[in-house]
Amino acid sequence: MADQPKLPNRQTPFSQAFRDFIPQGWAPYSDVLPEPLPATRFTEARRLALSEQFAGDRLVIPAGELKVRSNDTDFRYRPHSAFAHLTGLGTDREPGAVLILEPTDDGHDATLYFRPRSPRTDPEFYADARYGEMWVGQRDSLAEMEALTGLACAPVSRLSDALAKNAGSTRVLVVADADEQVTDLVSSQRATLGLAAEASADELLAVALSELRLTKDAFEAEQMRVACDVTADGFEAVVRALPEAIRRGRGERWVEGVFGLHARHAGNAVGYDTIAASGDHANTLHWITNDGDLAPGDLLLLDAGVELDSLYTADITRTLPGAGRFTPAQRKVYEAVLAAQEAGIAAARPGARFADVHAAATRVIAERLADWGVLPVTAEQSLDPETGGHHRRWMVHGTSHHLGIDVHDCAQARQQNYREGILAPGMVITVEPGLYFKSTDLLVPEELRGIGVRIEDDVLITDGGCENLSARLPRTPDEVENWMAGLLGHN
Numbered sequence: 001m002a003d004q005p006k007l008p009n010r011q012t013p014f015s016q017a018f019r020d021f022i023p024q025g026w027a028p029y030s031d032v033l034p035e036p037l038p039a040t041r042f043t044e045a046r047r048l049a050l051s052e053q054f055a056g057d058r059l060v061i062p063a064g065e066l067k068v069r070s071n072d073t074d075f076r077y078r079p080h081s082a083f084a085h086l087t088g089l090g091t092d093r094e095p096g097a098v099l100i101l102e103p104t105d106d107g108h109d110a111t112l113y114f115r116p117r118s119p120r121t122d123p124e125f126y127a128d129a130r131y132g133e134m135w136v137g138q139r140d141s142l143a144e145m146e147a148l149t150g151l152a153c154a155p156v157s158r159l160s161d162a163l164a165k166n167a168g169s170t171r172v173l174v175v176a177d178a179d180e181q182v183t184d185l186v187s188s189q190r191a192t193l194g195l196a197a198e199a200s201a202d203e204l205l206a207v208a209l210s211e212l213r214l215t216k217d218a219f220e221a222e223q224m225r226v227a228c229d230v231t232a233d234g235f236e237a238v239v240r241a242l243p244e245a246i247r248r249g250r251g252e253r254w255v256e257g258v259f260g261l262h263a264r265h266a267g268n269a270v271g272y273d274t275i276a277a278s279g280d281h282a283n284t285l286h287w288i289t290n291d292g293d294l295a296p297g298d299l300l301l302l303d304a305g306v307e308l309d310s311l312y313t314a315d316i317t318r319t320l321p322g323a324g325r326f327t328p329a330q331r332k333v334y335e336a337v338l339a340a341q342e343a344g345i346a347a348a349r350p351g352a353r354f355a356d357v358h359a360a361a362t363r364v365i366a367e368r369l370a371d372w373g374v375l376p377v378t379a380e381q382s383l384d385p386e387t388g389g390h391h392r393r394w395m396v397h398g399t400s401h402h403l404g405i406d407v408h409d410c411a412q413a414r415q416q417n418y419r420e421g422i423l424a425p426g427m428v429i430t431v432e433p434g435l436y437f438k439s440t441d442l443l444v445p446e447e448l449r450g451i452g453v454r455i456e457d458d459v460l461i462t463d464g465g466c467e468n469l470s471a472r473l474p475r476t477p478d479e480v481e482n483w484m485a486g487l488l489g490h491n
Contacts, residue, residue, distance in 0.1 A: 014127065023120040029138075033147040039088030039310060040150045042219045046212060047086050051101060051108040053208050058172045059101040059108070060163065060186060061086060061209070062179035066095045066130060074130070076269070080178040081311070081405045082209040087112060087149050090311040091268050095130075098182055099151075100162055103170060112151040113159045116142050160185065168193045173205040210412035213404055215426035220404060221460055223312035224428050227267070228458055228469040231306045231314040234262035235473055238302060239320065239487045242294070246322060251294030252276040259304050267306040271313025272407045275303035278322070282452025283436040285397055296323040299330055301452055311405050315430055316470045317456035324484045329447040331477050333435050337453045338475060340364035340433035344399050348431060348459050348466045354421050358399040361433040366391040368435075374444055393443075394436055400429045403458055423461050428469070432456030 050059065063079040077092040084090055087099055097114035115131060117139035118124040129135045145153045154162075163172065163185060174186045176199070190196050216224065241258045245251035255276040263270045277287040278294045282301035294300060300322055305314035319334060321327075326334060344361035363383060369391050370379040382390040402409040402418070409428075410418065423429070434454030437444045455475060459466040474483045484490075 011127075014123075019123070022126055026120055029117075029141070034144055035147075036150060037088040037148050039090075039219055040148070042217050043086055043088045044150065045217070047101065047110055048107070050086070050208060050212060054101075054103075054173065054205070055107075056103045056171070058103060058163075058165075058170050059205060060172060060174040060182065061099040061101075062175060062182045063089070063094050063097040063099075063114075064178045065181065072129065078268075078311070080175065081213075081409075082175055082206075083178065084311050085209070085213060085405055086110075087151065088310075089149065091309045094145075096156055096179075098156065098159055098179070100159075102162075102165075110151055111162070112145065112149060112153045113156045113162065114140075114145060114153065115156050116140060116145070116153075163189060168195070171198060171201065173198075173202055175206060175209065176202045177206075206412050207414060210410045211414070211417055214402060214410050214413060214417065214421070215424055216404060216428055216460075217426070220312060221426065221428070223308055223310050224314070224404065224458065224460065225469055227271075227306055227308050227312050227314040228316065229472065230262075230266040230308075231304065231316050232470065232472045233266065234259045234304065234306055235302065235316070235318060236487055237262050239484050242300075242320075242322065242484075243488070246294045246296060249293050250291055252278055252281070252290040252292045255294070255300065255302065256290045259302070263304075263306045267308040268311065269307050271305035271307035271315065275301065275317075277301040277303075277452065280439045280450045280452070282319070282454075283438045283450070285436070294322050297327070298322050299326075299451065299453065301454055303454065303456065305407065313403070313405075313407050314458055314470065315403050315407050315432075315456065316458065316473065317432055317434075317454045318473055318480070319453045319455060320480065320484065324488060324490060325481055326477050330451055330453075333437070333448060333451050333453045334455075334477050336365070336368040337433055337435050337455050338477075339368070340399075341431055341455045341457070341475070344431040344433060345457070345459060345466065345468065348400075348423065348429065348461060350423055350425050350461055350463065350465075352423050354400065354423055354429070355419055357423075357429065357431060361399040361431070362391065362395065365395050365433060365435065369394060372445070395434055396436075397432075397434070399433050400431055403428045403430055425461050425463050427461040428458060429461070430456055430458055 061083050063083040066074040069075045077095050094114045100111050101108035124132050126134045142153045176183045190198055238255050238258050245254035256274045259274050273288040275287050276290045278292050278300050279298035281287045281292050300320045303317040307313040340361040343364045344357045347356045347360035366379040366382045369375045375382050382388040436452045437448045439450040457468050457470045459468050474480050
């Protein structure tokens with residue numbers, strides 16, 4: 001019994017009779033190779049663009065390992081976004097894998113190191129709850145993964161040798177936050193060779209990988225269209241469920257659940273924790289507790305997105321009247337936010353600065369607040385970046401962020417290429433102004449207290465301006481009311 005695998009304390013040991021019996025009587029694995037992943041014809045160009053920035057360097061991009069949720073159960077797996085972007089692997093693939101770009105005289109050779117399926121004679125097949133086929137399903141062979149990704153593949157057991165190749169003569173850069181074990185391995189090798197200072201160069205790789213996603217290719221743009229479309233389906237499902245959500249109590253949870261069900265069915269999951277904020281909860285920007293009731297007279301701020309199997313996600317917000325009709329005060333705030341959003345969308349065009357979108361939207365916000373007598377200064381004074389900012393009390397967040405495989409995509413890009421960057425065709429950004437009047441805010445008229453409104457759409461910068469990818473969902477108050485009435489059968 002010397003080769004008996006180590007078992008959890010609660011698992012019954014396997015007899016030799018079982019171990020002899022378990023490999024028998026299985027149909028052979030199919031010898032038909034899978035079709036390439038939809039992204040595969042685009043990933044080579046992405047890797048080439050990265051390669052051109054790091055001539056002579058070995059680049060290590062891990063997928064990341066499974067993370068423990070509780071005791072011996074793991075969180076649902078999602079690969080690191082850089083790994084997914086360069087390999088095309090989405091959903092829950094591929095725990096523990098590592099992509100290495102090995103320098104050559106004319107660029108890099110890419111190899112994917114992963115854990116291929118084990119033979120049925122291997123205890124892993126039946127005893128390993130993390131990787132065994134009996135527990136988590138059939139894994140790919142080397143040949144199957146090569147067919148899927150177009151990459152040369154090797155067992156992850158060879159990773160250490162690959163990292164040690166030409167030790168000391170090849171600079172090694174690693175995505176340090178992706179996989180602690182891989183980073184520790186690289187760090188250990190650096191320390192042994194007296195190259196610990198190389199760790200500072202890892203940030204260069206992280207920045208490059210982030211900036212690589214600033215402009216989407218054709219596959220990515222289409223994925224964003226699909227993500228927005230199925231997210232719109234989810235919003236419609238929520239509207240149909242509003243009467244039940246109101247009736248049951250804790251309606252925010254019901255809304256979250258309805259959208260989550262749709263997201264899991266139409267895609268991989270939600271792209272981020274759904275914000276289902278009713279009434280004054282809408283004034284907490286990242287309200288994800290979602291434990292409140294829905295009152296017919298309150299607004300529901302729903303900020304949600306479906307993440308596709310490719311991991312590209314939408315990020316859309318609509319603010320909906322629980323009773324299907326806006327009150328005059330709610331409509332007043334809503335129309336101000338809508339005007340701000342329309343100004344932001346109009347500013348989202350190629351050649352404009354990313355910051356121009358925010359400037360256009362916040363100008364409208366400041367002017368409306370001044371018109372209402374809420375601002376203690378003029379709109380122009382509030383908009384002064386040095387001495388103003390008073391309007392930010394009621395819209396503290398930015399108007400836009402890049403969107404893609406991460407909901408806040410490209411977050412490690414340099415400021416000059418992000419906040420101070422120039423918009424270009426292929427970029428996808430959000431436009432999401434809001435106004436938030438907390439119930440405890442004594443500086444605003446009583447009729448506005450407790451009202452929070454945000455309207456958010458996802459726009460693709462095009463040669464001629466921009467395409468609103470989420471335009472299917474209504475935005476004007478009249479359109480919203482008519483849309484809800486139709487879905488609820490109130491026409």
